[in-house]
Amino acid sequence: MQIVYAAIVCGLIAVLYGIVTSRQVMSASPGNERMQDIAAAIQEGARAYLGRQYRTIALVGVVVAVIVAYFLGLVSATGFVIGAVLSGITGFIGMNVSVKANVRTAEAARTSLQGGLTMAFRSGAVTGMLVAGLGLLAIAGFFWYLTGPAGHAPNDRIVIDSLVALAFGASLISIFARLGGGIFTKAADVGADLVGKVEAGIPEDDPRNPATIADNVGDNVGDCAGMAADLFETYVVTLGVTMVSIALLVKADTAELLKLMTLPMIVGGVCIITSIIGTYMVRLGKGQSIMGALYKGFWTTVILSIPAIYLATQYTIGDMNAVIGGAGFLDPASDNLTTEAIAGASTSTAFTGMDLFWCMMIGLGLTGALVWITEYYTGTNYRPVRSIAKASETGHGTNVIQGLAVSLESPALPTLVISVAVIASYQLAGVIGIAFGATSMLALAGMVVALDAYGPVTDNAGGIAEMAGLPDDVRHRTDALDAVGNTTKAVTKGYAIGSAALAALVLFGAYTTDLAEFFPDLNVDFSLSNPYVIVGLLLGALLPFSFGAFGMTAVGRAAGSVVEDVRAQFRDDPGIMAGTSRPNYARTVDLVTKAAIKEMIIPSLLPVLAPILVYFVITAVAGQASGFAALGALLLGVIVSGLFVAISMTSGGGAWDNAKKYIEDGNHGGKGSEAHKAAVTGDTVGDPYKDTAGPAVNPMIKITNIVALLLLAALAAKGG
């Protein structure tokens, strides 16, 4: 229990850091009146959107909570509500800090690059620490209650179900927030660009463009609130599923089980501390490299986390070389399998604390590798982005072809390193090893989210500088900060989806174990030679594609209505273009809000309903064992294609965006050249790729898996 308390204290420290740092941010000057006006409009729009989004999600949430309560009882329903509410709060607070930091960053950038960087990064760090801190508090607090005051054993079914329900709450909110926010931000961005840059010939963020406030609102509700909800979900699901799989798979006595189950929490806790230390290392060096400054913070955290994780593991486990009970699906040392193993029951495998430590080092290594690969594919210094920039010289078509080529190429290296990490951690400690690999990745969430959340703040700061007519050098500084933001945004997405691949494998392990426990007489065949497995794989692999299609269509449609609204405003009031009258920003914001909310519903329900539908249809056709086999395969089909769809979209989109920036830096003819026009097209195409469809695949994968687990529990509870 001591360790749970320690984890809770770490979570509280993160929240405290958030409060102190956000006060620091607020105490800075918010700039002149014009700047404050603009910022107020953005704040108003962002709050209006988030309010409406949360009201809509709340409706779905209440229905789902009732269903969860009916099938799994009130404690699980409470877990669901805690996950959902905290996910919402994380997004809301993060966005609130972000919409106040943007104007202060613009103001700080008047004096120096360092000033702007510090302000933007600090506000990002608030979001980051809240994601990790609230996530840890939710899990540790709930676990403490269940195993302490409520008196359950750590591997009681109610504890397992409740942790899964907690993860489900976080996931359900996050898919809505990711997708709704993603549609909002890109519909506004694409719409504003099309009608502003292309039709009216006015620059980005020109105050005459009625969609410009909506565009800035989008950065906050999509890239900040949506991203925060997504990473909160990833954090809770990863730690939660690690604990659940320990409870399900490890054969040990209650005391040892409890120790092992608290390990993910304390690892999360100590890494919050190392992340906080890392945030103070973000400083520009002599070379004034912004990416270098951010990396200083990131690598400080990574390096400090190595001894911190070691000490935490040693403190929790005790003897690092003592063998801990059986876990995993099959004995990695043996080539031969028993029927029992195939049916999903675990045969014993032994691991030590040292093994787990090495698995966590693999997780840290994987994080570093994914960061590096993403930077390679989206940074302006490397072949991929430059090849797109070069292809822009021959026109729109070749820009898009090369962008798609980079997009298709980008999943290769991540897949290889993920495969190596899976095999290595599995060899060390079976499925539990994979779970701890994922846990150590997510333990860095505070730092990674800080890097990401800094992006939309600088993007907004640039917009405010432009609209408020601040001197050119301010805009140059915010632009420099923003370009790095494109890469850090892509990094977080690659990291989240990479960890999702690991987490999904662990979730699948939980599914097979649950199945064996709930339906011991049903011999489910997960072999690839079972055609229902193959159909399940195909249907699962279909989901990310269909989901992506929904996302892309939604952005296209919503952007079209933005274009029409702006055209109407220009037509009805010629004073807007002349600069004599102010456009009706709120009308455009309101329109995008409604469109985004409407468009997010159906695709968000797809991963919730698909597993249920597939199970019941296949069961009706071919019996329950085939139904469960198809459902299990669907879970892996989602991850197998989702990994590729998500990485190709987020890396490809980031590369397109930075190819445009690379040209704007004066290469291949610079701004206004034909190459630049082609690059703008590529950037437009990449927008919904990288900020709407791609990132939403991450919560989608997890939701599908969690729904399957809950379906199993519900079927078992109601007698199959």
Next chain:
Amino acid sequence: MQIVYAAIVCGLIAVLYGIVTSRQVMSASPGNERMQDIAAAIQEGARAYLGRQYRTIALVGVVVAVIVAYFLGLVSATGFVIGAVLSGITGFIGMNVSVKANVRTAEAARTSLQGGLTMAFRSGAVTGMLVAGLGLLAIAGFFWYLTGPAGHAPNDRIVIDSLVALAFGASLISIFARLGGGIFTKAADVGADLVGKVEAGIPEDDPRNPATIADNVGDNVGDCAGMAADLFETYVVTLGVTMVSIALLVKADTAELLKLMTLPMIVGGVCIITSIIGTYMVRLGKGQSIMGALYKGFWTTVILSIPAIYLATQYTIGDMNAVIGGAGFLDPASDNLTTEAIAGASTSTAFTGMDLFWCMMIGLGLTGALVWITEYYTGTNYRPVRSIAKASETGHGTNVIQGLAVSLESPALPTLVISVAVIASYQLAGVIGIAFGATSMLALAGMVVALDAYGPVTDNAGGIAEMAGLPDDVRHRTDALDAVGNTTKAVTKGYAIGSAALAALVLFGAYTTDLAEFFPDLNVDFSLSNPYVIVGLLLGALLPFSFGAFGMTAVGRAAGSVVEDVRAQFRDDPGIMAGTSRPNYARTVDLVTKAAIKEMIIPSLLPVLAPILVYFVITAVAGQASGFAALGALLLGVIVSGLFVAISMTSGGGAWDNAKKYIEDGNHGGKGSEAHKAAVTGDTVGDPYKDTAGPAVNPMIKITNIVALLLLAALAAKGG
């Protein structure tokens, strides 16, 4: 044996049809001198390319033949050579007819639409019947030799290995031909468009454009020769693997086995006859609908095939209701599995001739459904194409976004109907049922290829009409023929990849059965809870993405060199643009030839080497059972992601192309409007999608599977 003779006779009839019909085509007027000049240039370029391509492939082929001979003996190596040579011949003859029919189609279109249609379709039918006829002759002839004069039992290992080697020969050639031809055609097309339409402002097929002959050569070497090799491969692999899986899985006496193994051949045979009858039904009705005329031929073939297949089955099997020996992986009636079943050995399942007949009806139904779905996604009358056309109004970016949305959406319905077909045919007759479903699909290949091969002929005819300065109404007629060709081209690709999904499942069945036979002591775990299975799935799913990236990059790079060459020609000789001197067409053709050959090598070797590499690496790390598990999973990973990548690329590309045509028909502002410019960008992007990367995924999937089977046999032969 009688039935094998009957199949051989049907194959000979197809070849005879080819000879007679190509004579008819040749006897038509080749037009005026200018037209003949142009046609001669195209012929010369196409032959030069194909010659060089075949020389390059021959080098690889000889090496592989030696390897096959070393590991599997001379008979298998002979099978490999037969498959390879016939695949090459099919492409070569098809292309030769095509490059002579193009100018005759242009000439015939001077008098009437019906004349042009007849000429183009007949030349397509020659290719179609050669694909089916030579495919059938190869299999039936080889099988006759092995089980007759050579005296082997139908399920002797040497028969099985030789049939697999025959399929391997066909596949290896076809992946080179598809990819090399695809790179050639799209590099020339994209390059010609970029420098002609976009830079110089001259129309498509303008004789002043030095790349225009290369563009027309490309239609023949890519869409005709490459496609023919691909479908030849699909035909041989599908029939071959059906026979192999009967030999491996069905427990019956030799006489019954022989009957069953000849059934796929005679089904192929009778459907050649129904296809030939169908070709005579292609006539314009009152409404002058070209698609309608083609459909008349297609549906005639489908409807006649129903009784033909029934009678062939009854004649071969005898009593349609008698139960035939055990097959399949597990008893569909039972939910429970034995270890034996899991290990890939077959438990007995019973099926009747009637069951097989229904499975083949499912195959015909699936073909019809895929044709209809593809037409929906690529035809100008439906929502998808029109949504892209509408999105073009707001610019290049929204055109591409909507195109990608359609592309991502398009695999959904095919996946659902394929899943239904898999489950239904499996319920009827296990894996053998799935195999017969695929066989009946491919039995229609003669007709389907005829529909497809007609496309490049009309495309060329339009080009020749333009370059020779024929009157506008001729070009209008060829354009109308060409627009339908875009849809029929997409249809064949959807059909090929759909059948590949079925064939891949059967191939995987053969893999697991072989494994159990060759390595009876090795208990390989294909369960989804085995991490090596998951890593295999991920690596397999990666292949189509990486392969697609290679294809897109190759086209972009080769098109770039076309642009540079054409620019140089314009610069060096201003007389070209003035129309006073003739551009150096041959230089551009030569350049594209070299580029395409160079670019095709590495991606074509990817699916050959990847399975071998994965097996050896995983075996080294985790033992042979894990190596085989990962390899097996890789085979399914390829099909799971390949299906989606291929369908999304071919349907998406077709939709982009026809959205441009829809605008050119006078919608959304028509030719020259801003929407049209955006649609041209979409078409350019879709080009390598639909004609290079997408279709090459089909042979890629099969090659990966076949290499795995051969690797198994080789390991077993050398005591692996």
